[in-house]
Amino acid sequence: DPELTGQNDMGLALPWSAINRPNAAGQILDAMGGCWLRDVADTDALFVTVSSIEARPGYERRTLIFSDDIVGDFGATLLLPPPSSAPGPALVVLPGHGEDADDWIGRYHGDRYPAAGIALLVLSPRGMCVDENEDLAARSLLLAGTSVLGVRGYEAALARKYLQWLPEIDPRRVGLIGHSTGSISGNVTVRTVPGFAAYVSDLQNEYYAYV
Secondary structure: OOOOOEEOOOOOEEOOHHHHOOOHHHHHHHHOOOHHHHHOOOOOOOEEEEEEEEEEOOEEEEEEEEEEOOOEEEEEEEEEOOOOOOOEEEEEEEOOOOOOHHHHHHHOOOOHHHHOOOEEEEEEOOOOOOOHHHHHHHHHHHHOOOOHHHHHHHHHHHHHHHHHHOOOEEEEEEEEEEOOHHHHHHHHHHHHOOOOOOEEEOOOHHHHHHO
């Protein structure tokens, strides 16, 4: 249908406008086996351990461990601006291959966000080192009827919910950043997880050459 597809500079037909359909989120969730993402909005249980708190010049750094019955444990780092009289904005960050939260914060000037009054919650993705472990995880998830994208989206949804519960954060002003492989996950997440107020992605058209 020419009204539902557009062509990028690689000559690939992409359903750009299809994502605006009312049922697009459901179709994406079904395709990637991430239907349990819908449970995040309904759950009142969220288990997050603060393993360390460190005062840095201009912000506070907290090391977190999320514990979940579906995806297990995963790490994250939270950078909080100095206390303010009103709740402020925040961003969830999905790093790329070979990066954890410390790598992303160091490479992309993460400390500048809290200096500007924006809290930053950077996830440390598991199984993203382009090795046999990542291959095994991806295949195992597919055989189980779900996908890596489903897991990444679910983790991002948990991160957003955590931020919305913090008294320092305005729950209406939580955005999402995706970098490299994290931007592929982010492009799916922002279309299937309600509540993100903004999204920044560095996904390039060239990525579609490998799909």
